[in-house]
Amino acid sequence: MANNILAVLEQREGKLKKASFEAAAVASKLASELNCDAIAVVVGNEIINLNEVSKYGIKKTIHLKSSGLEQYSTSGYSDAVTAYAKTVGAEYLVFANTSLGRDLAPVVAIKYDAGILTDCTNIEVSDGDVVVTRPVYAGKAFIDIKFKSSKKILTTRPNVFKAEANNSAGAPEIEVIEIQSPNLNSRVIETKKSEGKIDVSEAEIIVSGGRGMKGPENFHLVEELAEVLGAAVGASRAVVDAGWRQHSEQVGQTGKTVSPTLYIACGISGAIQHLAGMSSSKYIVAINKDQDAPIFSVADYGIAGDVFEILPALTEEIKKYK
């Protein structure tokens, strides 16, 4: 029987993130398969939605609390999580593979002497061993991989694992542990938000534009469609390199690898680096003049026509149902 499994959750501005509930659901499932207990751990100061954790199958939540740890600190968070993992002798730690999870999990791995596998898209138990599937080469290939270490850390790719809330779950058990004089060798002093924007790595729907948009001045067509769908705006490498859009929007091998429910590619031909970054999307729509463009080979639905005519019409048509 395996020892405890910790789901290490992430709060931003005192609120737990959706990707963390996915990690909690993964930890809960793993615990039932390995016949052990799952515990959720979260570092922060005031957190408003700790009660929600139990809906994802984890009864006990540990809040490692300090006013000094309201904002992220690699040193402070990694010390707090490592110390708690040691006290319960955790065998597995599960993090969401977000910008915070990718920063924190490897530091905890070294401090806790654990092996680490990141960006997992499937986790299975086979003969008591956990076998992980994760993309490599930006999704051009996948590996099945297992741990050789006795302690193990997993990070889960956002939007891949289901986190369905069970609203009839019992009341959660929340324990607060005060962290005295946290290690603030490194700390966040300021957060700069891109106002009102959804990040491509967190979005359920992405509308992306490529060179076929012909110039930055035409991206309002992409933005308007994204707006009616509540979607994030993405971009191909070509348009980022040309300076039309910011790098934070780039989808593909030297940008972000994404797995939304719906990906709409507008004026994107589909270079191999781009396809690698988005082909694991659940549904792909391509709008491109060139019927032979590689993007159509991965698209579920396509319109082989002029983006400048189709995008406004598509935005209007969708508005009818919103």
Next chain:
Amino acid sequence: MKIAVCVSHVPDTATKIKIANSGKDIDPSGVTFIINPYDEYAVEEALKQKEALGGEVTVFSVGGDANKESIRKALAMGADKGVLIKSENELDSIGIAKALAVEIKNEGCELVFCGKQSVDYDDSIVGQLLSALLGYNCVSTVVGLKIEGNKITAEREIEGGREVIETQIPVVITTQKGLNEPRYASLKGIMGAKKKTIEEKSSANVESSTEVIKMRKPAPKQPGRIVGNDVSAVPELVKLLREEAKVI
């Protein structure tokens, strides 16, 4: 200041991946290998900091003889010397970080730059692992950096924005696109790089904490449907998205 920059040698991003007969790795035949794109930002930042602070830039790479090509590229851009850490086995990120930590400590570098991710295994964790092994501070996915004395102010990319981190040297910084514009190696730089030394070390005692069972290609996607070729196809597309895919 002794500055370290870590580089990996990876397949060009335009490469089509073929699986090797072992079923555990890619088939490298016919593949062009390049310096990892994110590592070019690391090299550039190391050189900029050397220009500002003085000191020496040492390039570290873990792998086989072929990695010398990427070390030379960094030397041609202006780094001073190279260290190739040879590994007999394929190492995972923890193995690579351990091998790097030993030699970076030997060299006494207190400012370390790594690309935020290698575009082969895409783990995005070597720099963070390395910082913890060295007992250094760490800022990952950095798009802005200021060094004043021992004080580091770095901007890192997060979902929907950026956060500004304050910390101190010694530190490991992992570099993201947008931090700088990597310089091109000049002809003089390329000629000069041939004369710079690449020391060879061995990572004999380092082991991975994970083991690859199998590598495979994703299942090919069934080609979809072209709904039409002009505006008249739009209502049909929306209907499919609502009723068949049920995604909007």
